[in-house]
Amino acid sequence: MSAVETLIDLLAGRRAAATLAPRDWDGVIGVARAEALLGTLAHRGDPAAVPASVAALFADTRAAAAVATTQALWEAEMARRALAPHGIEFVLLKGTAYAAAGLAPAPGRQIGDLDILVPWHDLARTENALLIAGWEWVKEDAYDDAYYRDHMHELPPLIHKARDRMIDVHHMILPRTHRITPDALALVGDAVRTEGGFAVLCPTDMACHCAAHLIADGDLQGGLRNLWDFHALTSAFAVADRGFWGKLDERAEMHGLEKTVHRAARLARDLYGTKLPSGWNRIRSGDGRYQRRLLARDDWGRATDPLLQQAFYIRSHWLRMPPAMLARHLWTKWRKR
Numbered sequence: 001m002s003a004v005e006t007l008i009d010l011l012a013g014r015r016a017a018a019t020l021a022p023r024d025w026d027g028v029i030g031v032a033r034a035e036a037l038l039g040t041l042a043h044r045g046d047p048a049a050v051p052a053s054v055a056a057l058f059a060d061t062r063a064a065a066a067v068a069t070t071q072a073l074w075e076a077e078m079a080r081r082a083l084a085p086h087g088i089e090f091v092l093l094k095g096t097a098y099a100a101a102g103l104a105p106a107p108g109r110q111i112g113d114l115d116i117l118v119p120w121h122d123l124a125r126t127e128n129a130l131l132i133a134g135w136e137w138v139k140e141d142a143y144d145d146a147y148y149r150d151h152m153h154e155l156p157p158l159i160h161k162a163r164d165r166m167i168d169v170h171h172m173i174l175p176r177t178h179r180i181t182p183d184a185l186a187l188v189g190d191a192v193r194t195e196g197g198f199a200v201l202c203p204t205d206m207a208c209h210c211a212a213h214l215i216a217d218g219d220l221q222g223g224l225r226n227l228w229d230f231h232a233l234t235s236a237f238a239v240a241d242r243g244f245w246g247k248l249d250e251r252a253e254m255h256g257l258e259k260t261v262h263r264a265a266r267l268a269r270d271l272y273g274t275k276l277p278s279g280w281n282r283i284r285s286g287d288g289r290y291q292r293r294l295l296a297r298d299d300w301g302r303a304t305d306p307l308l309q310q311a312f313y314i315r316s317h318w319l320r321m322p323p324a325m326l327a328r329h330l331w332t333k334w335r336k337r
Contacts (some may be wrong), residue, residue, distance in 0.1 A: 003027030003299040004224075007037065011044060011228060012272045017225060018049040025054050030301030033186065035224040039065040067106045072096045072111040075165045076198060079116060083261045088126055089199060090116040091191045093209065097200040104232035111226070113157070113166035117201075119188050120171045127155055127169065136159050151177045151320075163220040163256030173209050174217055182212065182255035203244065204251035211264035212257055215290075216319060219312040223294045224271075232267040235275070245277045265299035267291065 001009075009015035020028070032038040042058035050058070076096050083090060087215050095111035114234035118126045134294055137160040148156040159165065172184045187209075191199040201209055210233060214226040222248070238244045252261040266287055268274035271294065293312050296305040303309060 001002065002030045002295075003301070004035075004295050006269050007031050007035075008040065008224070011037070016049065017045050019335070020050075022051045025051060026154060026299045027299035027301070029057070030299070031297050032301075034301035034303075036222055037225050037228065038108040039110055040105075040225075041108070043094065043108035049308050051147065057299070062108060065110070067120055069099045069106070071165070072114065073099055073196075075114045075160075075163070075167070076100065076116075077115060078133075078160075079130070080168060080198070082135075083126060083129050085286045086125055086129045088122050088129060090118045090126070091188055091199045093117055093173075093201070094213070097198075097206070098229070098233075099195055100198045101194045101200050103206075104236040105229045107305065109229075111325065113168050114142055115170060117170045117173070117184070117188060119185065123171050125156065130158055130169070134162055134183070138166070149311060151175055152222070153178075173212055178216070178320050180212070180256045180260070180319075181217055182257060186254070203233075203299075204248045205239070205254060205255075207237065208252050208255050208257050208261055211252075211261040212255075214264055215260045217316070219309065219316040220290070220293045227264065227268055227271060227294065231272040231274045232265050234265070234268070238275070243282065245292075249279075263290065268295070299328060 005023070006020070006024065010017060010028065028041075029038065032041045035105070039061050042061040045054075045058055047055040047058065052105065053064065076092060079090065091097075093115035095106075095109050097103075098106040098109060099111065099335055117283065138157045138159050147155065153170055153175045154216065155169040155171075158167050158169070173182050174180055175185065187201060187205050190202045190205060192202050193199055194322065200206065207230065210230045214220070214223060214230060218226075234244070234248070237248075241247070248261065249258070252258045262280060262282075263284065263286075265276055265280055266282075267290055268285065268290065269276050269281070270287070289308070292305065293308055296303060296308060298304050
């Protein structure tokens with residue numbers, strides 16, 4: 001069994017950590033680092049069941065994840081303080097949202113930039129308020145700036161000049177030129193509040209966004225982490241609400257994400273053991289390619305199957321832009337290099 005398969009089995013609970021030989025942990029840890037899953041693994045592992053060196057690494061990883069979570073929530077609070085005086089409300093997305101709401105993927109999850117969603121009509125005011133509050137542009141290239149503003153689902157990234165923390169301001173969850181256009185106003189309008197007062201997507205929208213981020217908006221780089229998010233979220237939501245899967249089906253159809261959500265669910269079932277209701281277990285062509293892409297790591301955590309990776313990279317751009325626009329974009333980027 002490969003290291004990536006062993007990691008998946010450990011996370012899914014199909015294999016006990018105590019069954020691994022000490023030498024097996026090198027590969028598992030390498031893959032977990034590469035897939036941004038080391039913190040998640042550390043939180044799910046039994047310290048008594050692993051070698052002392054692994055237990056020490058897991059303890060350090062859990063401590064670092066706790067600090068990162070605190071920093072992420074503080075950055076969300078800083079954004080709230082910058083935007084609230086202007087009457088601008090936002091919805092937290094991705095890792096910071098999971099942490100703020102205490103959701104299943106949160107323990108140990110690696111959190112990068114602060115991702116927020118604001119209505120389109122508040123975008124310019126949000127940009128100005130953040131610039132006044134100390135954020136500044138990361139990208140100074142005129143073409144990249146125009147590309148974000150004209151075609152993407154977010155502003156060009158901003159970084160705070162004192163705290164060195166990035167913020168991505170979304171007004172949609174998929175690019176404006178994407179073939180799928182989820183209802184951004186519904187995402188904002190149906191958001192729910194956490195105990196700390198932050199807005200996060202409602203459960204069905206959160207699952208839709210997670211699936212879109214995994215399947216429809218990327219080349220599956222780091223896909224095992226995103227698929228784990230989907231598995232952990234949907235499994236917990238289904239326990240809390242017996243009608244969750246039916247509601248998710250309806251919501252995904254409304255957003256144009258039904259095929260995307262169903263594929264994510266099948267992949268989560270096949271890799272992490274997500275329990276799906278009847279009607280969700282159909283076999284679809286193409287699932288095997290997605291699995292191979294998700295598992296394309298050797299026992300040192302290095303990416304493998306470069307042709308398959310390149311195919312998914314091309315696919316991600318093909319979905320984002322019409323052919324003529326894609327050709328112009330790639331030509332421009334090639335010339336700039």
